[in-house]
Structure formats: structure tokens, C-alpha cells
Amino acid sequence: MATVSKVLNGHDDVAPATRALIQTLLQQHDYTGRRVRAARRGAAAAPVELMFGDDLNAYSTAIVQGVVSAGAAAGVTVAVSLRTQDPPSAEGRRRAAGSWARDLVAAGRRAVISVVKDLTVHDLQVLSRANLPLVVIDPLHLPRARVTSVGSTxxxxxxxxxxxxxxxxxxxxxxxxxxxxxxxxxxxxxxxxxxxxxxxxxxxxxxxxxxxxxxxxxxxxxxxxxxxxxxxxxxxxxxxxxxxxxxxxxxxxxxxxxxxxxxxxxxxxxxxxxxxxxxxxxxxxLQEMGGVALRTALRLAAGEKLDSHHVELATELVVRRSTAPPPGR
The missing domain is CATH 3.40.50.2300 (Response regulator)
Structure with a gap:
């Protein structure tokens, strides 16, 4: 246990072969530590990761605006990332999920907001093991697991x-x-x-x-x-x-x-x-959905209980000039 602790905390008094063995075992078991080194590197950690699964467009920009504005009001920063492709094999997806979660923990993230991304079973498992709450905005596919989400009517x-x-x-x-x-x-x-x-x-x-x-x-x-x-x-x-x-x-x-x-x-x-x-x-x-997702993620990170795991905000028809009666009417 003492040797594993030394490896996790970056101590130098561990033989290279032993260090390599321990790091391999940690990766195989998708281990994620809670230690945050961002402060040591002189950078402020962003507690929330806003992840997109597709190229950004006007829809994405509105979401980002809502999440970042809510983050500013709450006094927290938000990191925006793209994760567009998963490895083709099941083992590759498992390894990628574990590596992703470890990177999130190492960067000091406390919660994840996902947009337009089909999260795999491995993603959900490693986030749960790392104690990183997840909020999905306008999910393309409702996951089987009980995942918190924000959408519209x-x-x-x-x-x-x-x-x-x-x-x-x-x-x-x-x-x-x-x-x-x-x-x-x-x-x-x-x-x-x-x-x-x-x-x-x-x-x-x-x-x-x-x-x-x-x-x-x-x-x-x-x-x-x-x-x-x-x-x-x-x-x-x-x-x-x-x-x-x-x-x-x-x-x-x-x-x-x-x-x-x-x-x-x-x-x-x-x-x-x-x-x-x-x-x-x-x-x-969209901006309101982003704001609700950010506030919900922070509540989950603080260990609060939610009244509902899915929230839908109201849509509204906006009439402009692209519609008129059909020809002849």
C-alpha cells in the first residue's frame, strides 16, 4: 500500500519497474484518484467539463453561452472539449473511457456536462467510479442507466x-x-x-x-x-x-x-x-438549458439530491417571414 501511495503521489523513491507495474494495474482497473495538481502547475482548475460529441455550430454556441454565463454567475469556470470519435473495439472503448476519466480527475473536474454525445456503458461506469456527476443536454438517445438530463418539449x-x-x-x-x-x-x-x-x-x-x-x-x-x-x-x-x-x-x-x-x-x-x-x-x-445543466451539475457535485432526473423546458413558436398560405390561397 505504501508503494502504491508513493506512485500515486509522484514520489521518486520507487524502482522504475515497480512504478511501471503499478501504473499498468491502475489503468487496467480504471483507477482515478481525487488528487488535483492544477494548483501546483500554477493554473486554476475548471470544475466543470462541457463536452461536445460533434463539431460546433450555432446550436452549440447557444449552449456554450448558457453554460458559461451560468458558470460566471456561480463563480466557476468551464472547460469546453470535443470528443467526437470512440475506438471501434469494445476493449478500445473501455481503455479510452478510463483514460478520459483519469484526465478529468487530474484536471480537477468535479462534474461533466455532455452535449450531442452517445455515451458508452464504459463512459458511465468510469464516471460513476470517479464520483464525477454527469448531466446530458438534449440527449440524442436516452441512456438505459439513470442519467440526469435537460431537454425541451x-x-x-x-x-x-x-x-x-x-x-x-x-x-x-x-x-x-x-x-x-x-x-x-x-x-x-x-x-x-x-x-x-x-x-x-x-x-x-x-x-x-x-x-x-x-x-x-x-x-x-x-x-x-x-x-x-x-x-x-x-x-x-x-x-x-x-x-x-x-x-x-x-x-x-x-x-x-x-x-x-x-x-x-x-x-x-x-x-x-x-x-x-x-x-x-x-x-x-438553448441558453436556459445550458444554465440549468450547469447549476444541476454543481448541485450534484455538492452531493445534493434532485427532485427529478430529467427536466424539460418549454418550447415556443416564433413566426417570421418564411411561412405564408400555400399558392392559390
């Missing part, structure tokens, strides 16, 4: 977006969403279908398409919708970025927005404000 948002188009007189309405298995996409799609069913509006084959909530997917998916024998007169896109791609696909075919086709987005990011015309969209309170 995606079903209500999908319902409101589709009802807005129906109230304008549209009946041929397409849906272009994100990953098919993503929980947020499924909820938005269910809201869309519920509104269409209630109005007695059919959803023809090819009117529902999925992608990655990205601009390029909007261009490709929008083109597929507009090239149908009977194309939709309106499109509900699962994100503002996707909606911007749909607008480009429409323009490439000589279609005017909103005279020929109406488009609704989701998120209310800067993309919606700067679009031409400005985009009607469902406001997802």
Missing part, C-alpha cells in the same frame, strides 16, 4: 410547428428531421404526425426524411422532397440549420420563400435570425 414544438402550417391552409407538409433513432427527433416527428392526423391531412410516402440536423442534410433532403411528383407546399425542418439547407434546395429549383413553399425550423438560433427571409421556427431555450 420537443413533441409540443413539433405539434405547434405543424399546426401553424395547417392553420395557414397547407395540407402537403413534409418533415425533414435528424437521426431516425434520436429521442428528440422522434418526439418532433410524433408531434408532426399528431397534428397531421388531427387535421385529417395524409402523409404520403417520401414526405418524412431523416438526416443529421445539418445544413448539407437540408440541401439533400429538401431536394428529394421538391423533386417528388407531388412535392410539399411546406416543410417542417428539425433544426434551423436543416431549414437553411431546405431554403437553398428550394432556391436552386426556382421556388420562392414563402410564396411557393413555406419552411419552419427548430431551435431559434442565429441561423434563423440571419436567414433570408427570416425563419419561422420553434424556439428551443
Amino acid at each position: 420537443n413533441f409540443a414544438g413539433g405539434l405547434a410547428a405543424t399546426e401553424h402550417l395547417l392553420n395557414l391552409g397547407h395540407r402537403r407538409i413534409g418533415y425533414l428531421g435528424g437521426p431516425a433513432a434520436a429521442a428528440c427527433n422522434q418526439a418532433r416527428l410524433q408531434g408532426y404526425r399528431a397534428a397531421m392526423d388531427a387535421a385529417g391531412a395524409p402523409v404520403p410516402d417520401g414526405y418524412v426524411r431523416t438526416g443529421r440536423f445539418r445544413y448539407d442534410d437540408g440541401v439533400v433532403g429538401g431536394a428529394a422532397l421538391f423533386d417528388l411528383p407531388e412535392p410539399p407546399t411546406a416543410v417542417f425542418a428539425g433544426s434551423d440549420e436543416t431549414a437553411a439547407g431546405v431554403i437553398e434546395a428550394a432556391r436552386a429549383r426556382g421556388l420562392r420563400i414563402p410564396e411557393d413553399v413555406s419552411i419552419v425550423g427548430f431551435d431559434d438560433t442565429q441561423v434563423a435570425w440571419f436567414a433570408a427571409p427570416p425563419l419561422t421556427t420553434v424556439r428551443q431555450p
Whole structure:
């Protein structure tokens, strides 16, 4: 025990072979110590790690703003990182998870906030063993384990977006969403279908398409919708970025927005404000979600009990100039 303690604390009076053996065993058992050396290095430790699993975009920027602002109000700093790929093998993922957790502990992190990242079973296990609480923002896939998460009322948002188009007189309405298995996409799609069913509006084959909530997917998916024998007169896109791609696909075919086709987005990011015309969209309170996640992470790090492990903030339809009655109405 004394020799292991010396290795953990960086003492020099341990033989190199013994040190190497102990370090190997520690890694094999995913051991993470609570010792923080950031102060010794002359750097202030950031207690919260904000981790993204995909390239940053307008959605990510709003989340970062909310988390950092809440952190400043609480007097804590936030470290932002990208962890986009996992090793292909199960053993590689286990080792990567253990190394990641050790790095977090060594850097003085007390909690982790994850955005747009499918955490593996190994990730959840090593975070639990390291006593690092986790909060997931707008999870793509709800994990099997009991994980604290913050999201929005995606079903209500999908319902409101589709009802807005129906109230304008549209009946041929397409849906272009994100990953098919993503929980947020499924909820938005269910809201869309519920509104269409209630109005007695059919959803023809090819009117529902999925992608990655990205601009390029909007261009490709929008083109597929507009090239149908009977194309939709309106499109509900699962994100503002996707909606911007749909607008480009429409323009490439000589279609005017909103005279020929109406488009609704989701998120209310800067993309919606700067679009031409400005985009009607469902406001997802991204900055507020980031703030709630930060405060929740700090509460968990302090050992406090939560009333609920999942919080949903309300969405709101914001009407701008990308929607109008269909042609001829």
C-alpha cells in the first residue's frame, strides 16, 4: 500500500519497474484518484467539463453561452472539449473511457456536462467510479442507466410547428428531421404526425426524411422532397440549420420563400435570425438549458439530491417571414 501511495503521489523513491507495474494495474482497473495538481502547475482548475460529441455550430454556441454565463454567475469556470470519435473495439472503448476519466480527475473536474454525445456503458461506469456527476443536454438517445438530463418539449414544438402550417391552409407538409433513432427527433416527428392526423391531412410516402440536423442534410433532403411528383407546399425542418439547407434546395429549383413553399425550423438560433427571409421556427431555450445543466451539475457535485432526473423546458413558436398560405390561397 505504501508503494502504491508513493506512485500515486509522484514520489521518486520507487524502482522504475515497480512504478511501471503499478501504473499498468491502475489503468487496467480504471483507477482515478481525487488528487488535483492544477494548483501546483500554477493554473486554476475548471470544475466543470462541457463536452461536445460533434463539431460546433450555432446550436452549440447557444449552449456554450448558457453554460458559461451560468458558470460566471456561480463563480466557476468551464472547460469546453470535443470528443467526437470512440475506438471501434469494445476493449478500445473501455481503455479510452478510463483514460478520459483519469484526465478529468487530474484536471480537477468535479462534474461533466455532455452535449450531442452517445455515451458508452464504459463512459458511465468510469464516471460513476470517479464520483464525477454527469448531466446530458438534449440527449440524442436516452441512456438505459439513470442519467440526469435537460431537454425541451420537443413533441409540443413539433405539434405547434405543424399546426401553424395547417392553420395557414397547407395540407402537403413534409418533415425533414435528424437521426431516425434520436429521442428528440422522434418526439418532433410524433408531434408532426399528431397534428397531421388531427387535421385529417395524409402523409404520403417520401414526405418524412431523416438526416443529421445539418445544413448539407437540408440541401439533400429538401431536394428529394421538391423533386417528388407531388412535392410539399411546406416543410417542417428539425433544426434551423436543416431549414437553411431546405431554403437553398428550394432556391436552386426556382421556388420562392414563402410564396411557393413555406419552411419552419427548430431551435431559434442565429441561423434563423440571419436567414433570408427570416425563419419561422420553434424556439428551443438553448441558453436556459445550458444554465440549468450547469447549476444541476454543481448541485450534484455538492452531493445534493434532485427532485427529478430529467427536466424539460418549454418550447415556443416564433413566426417570421418564411411561412405564408400555400399558392392559390
